[in-house]
Amino acid sequence: MSRRLRLWVLAVGGLGFALLFGAACLRLPAFGGDHHPYGDRAVAAALARRTANVVSAVNFDQRAFDTLGEESILFAAVLGTVVLLRQTRDERQVRPSQAQVTVPVRRYALTVLPVALLVGLYVVAHGQLSPGGGFQGGVVAAAALHLLYIGADYRALERIRPVGLYEVGDAVGEGAYLVLGVAGLLGGSAFLANSLIPYATFNTLASGGQVPLLNAAIGMEAACAVVVLLARFLDQAVEIEEEQGT
Numbered sequence: 001m002s003r004r005l006r007l008w009v010l011a012v013g014g015l016g017f018a019l020l021f022g023a024a025c026l027r028l029p030a031f032g033g034d035h036h037p038y039g040d041r042a043v044a045a046a047l048a049r050r051t052a053n054v055v056s057a058v059n060f061d062q063r064a065f066d067t068l069g070e071e072s073i074l075f076a077a078v079l080g081t082v083v084l085l086r087q088t089r090d091e092r093q094v095r096p097s098q099a100q101v102t103v104p105v106r107r108y109a110l111t112v113l114p115v116a117l118l119v120g121l122y123v124v125a126h127g128q129l130s131p132g133g134g135f136q137g138g139v140v141a142a143a144a145l146h147l148l149y150i151g152a153d154y155r156a157l158e159r160i161r162p163v164g165l166y167e168v169g170d171a172v173g174e175g176a177y178l179v180l181g182v183a184g185l186l187g188g189s190a191f192l193a194n195s196l197i198p199y200a201t202f203n204t205l206a207s208g209g210q211v212p213l214l215n216a217a218i219g220m221e222a223a224c225a226v227v228v229l230l231a232r233f234l235d236q237a238v239e240i241e242e243e244q245g246t
Contacts, residue, residue, distance in 0.1 A: 050199040051208035056128045060214040064192040067214070068177055071221055075174045078225045082167070085232040101151065109151025116144035124219035128208040134215045138222025146230060154234065163231045166224040173221025180210055180217065 001009075029036050046057030059067045101109075120141030127133030149157040184193040197213070200206040 047202075049194055049209055049211070050202040051211050052129045052203045053127065053131065053133070055131070056133050056211055056215060057208070059133065060128075060211045060218075061194045061209070064181070064194075064214060067218070068181065068192070071174060071177060071218060074225050075170065075221065078170055078228050081229055081232050085236065101153070106151045109147040113144055113147040113151065116147065117141055120144055120223070124216065124223075125205065127215040127219070128211045129203060129205070134218025134220075135222050138219040138224075139226055141219075142223045142226035142230070145227065149234075161227060161231060163228060166227045166231070169220055169224035170228060173217050173219075173224060176217040177214060177221070180213055 042058055042062060043054050045062055046052075046054040049057060049061055051057035051061065120137045120139075120143075123132035123137030123140060124134055125137075127137065145161060146157065148160065181192040183196055185191055187193075187196045189195045192214075194209040194211065197209045199209045205212065
């Protein structure tokens with residue numbers, strides 16, 4: 001494709017986007033108004049499915065298919081990182097040296113680690129009830145594990161972070177989301193339709209039908225994905241050895 005043709009394609013696409021975006025803006029509610037059609041419908045749908053956190057109801061019920069796309073982007077990013085940063089034949093892994101950590105930093109990191117991990121798991125488990133959810137809680141839980149890297153050393157982190165298991169967990173989280181979607185089709189409804197599991201009592205851990213299950217799948221995938229990403233970047237302490245005669 002020539003440069004001129006690429007510019008024409010860009011211009012046509014930009015014009016189409018501008019027209020659609022302008023039309024959408026013209027139909028927006030007045031700024032500062034107390035009435036929002038989408039918000040009213042989202043809240044009503046969340047309450048009908050007994051999901052206290054409306055944001056989670058939108059993410060895992062009303063637009064669960066869009067969330068699958070977002071999860072798949074993260075999964076693809078991890079897969080691409082694993083492939084690009086894999087160890088090649090002319091590389092060897094070098095054991096990191098013992099880090100010198102000051103006593104206050106060590107104590108603080110080791111004290112906060114279990115608290116941060118618990119907070120991350122809590123945010124995932126209560127995503128359908130309060131602000132937060134699988135994405136947020138998964139990142140917090142993954143970051144909590146790496147406080148051991150700050151408070152101790154890289155070897156200590158490696159002992160609690162078998163990367164292979166986290167890679168499996170990443171795939172299981174992605175697969176579980178897809179399985180729950182297919183279950184809706186097998187039950188005679190739509191893909192990812194929230195219609196198979198009872199909605200339970202409002203504002204309880206089991207409320208929201210399949211929202212808690214999708215939220216948990218996202219939490220597992222997000223936590224494992226962040227751990228794998230950080231592991232691949234931290235493992236780049238390698239030394240390239242030139243072949244003899246080159």
